């Protein structure tokens with residue numbers, strides 16, 4: 001019998017530098033990370049985030065190997081998130097991954113970050129053929145698998161749901177990332193303030209909602225009420241788009257993945273929609289909802305089985321890599 005493989009995965013697409021070891025039996029042996037936090041009231045500064053990542057990379061990778069009880073010589077391949085994401089932070093992770101692959105003489109495995117979110121969600125929930133709702137910093141995307149690719153059924157026409165939450169939190173002077181703080185404040189009230197609701201077909205648009213909420217904040221509306229109302233409106237918009245996509249695709253599972261999946265008000269709304277269509281509702285294990293090395297090490301393991309490697313000379317980062325460009329042989 002073949003020995004189980006061990007893949008080291010590295011994530012550096014945005015705010016998080018993560019490293020993880022996964023085994024081919026589907027066990028996440030370790031998941032180490034350090035997160036860059038922008039100064040209060042500011043968004044991610046790509047160069048500062050890259051400096052953060054290069055200063056923590058060595059420690060994070062050592063932690064991942066130690067926690068995973070894995071010696072460098074036991075690693076069979078290095079998986080790296082080559083995109084989509086911020087050029088400067090992607091290049092830090094890619095440079096380190098290339099160096100490790102070259103030094104250890106093992107394959108370099110390219111991973112699409114969004115597919116990482118989906119596969120770690122599938123692993124941790126046992127989901128097989130779901131309608132995926134991917135809500136991370138960079139994606140607000142509804143997708144289903146058909147003909148070897150993830151096909152996009154709905155998405156945001158402008159900013160992502162995560163951006164909406166983070167940008168509103170920033171204008172309200174709340175801590176970063178905004179999502180968890182907004183969730184806490186929203187839970188304190190049920191005073192609803194009307195805000196723009198924009199759904200076009202299966203797509204959503206959040207920029208008008210952000211502008212309106214920011215104006216009301218400046219005019220003195222209570223921040224808790226705005227947090228509650230932003231969640232209500234933005235989550236209901238998404239629920240409507242998910243419902244349409246579900247009716248269209250007739251999938252019998254909904255799988256929620258990405259950092260925003262940590263939000264329980266959102267999970268409740270989507271669960272209701274799924275149940276109304278007799279679909280099971282599953283959400284990624286909270287530990288792996290946000291960006292992490294585990295999403296890359298596990299997807300790297302699936303790719304390793306199919307020998308999907310990239311030559312170092314051709315392993316340039318892809319800041320704008322689209323989910324539906326990637327062919328997936330393992331599904």
Ligand code: AMP
Pocket residue numbers: 014135136137138161162163165166177178179180183258259260261262263264289290291
């Ligand atoms: P990711 O890019 O997958 O790490 O996701 C990051 C996004 O998840 C950020 O926009 C966060 O504000 C958001 N997020 C994290 N926790 C929560 C939460 N409890 N509720 C809503 N959004 C959240």
Ligand code: MG
Pocket residue numbers: 113117136137138258259290291
């Ligand atoms: Mg992400």
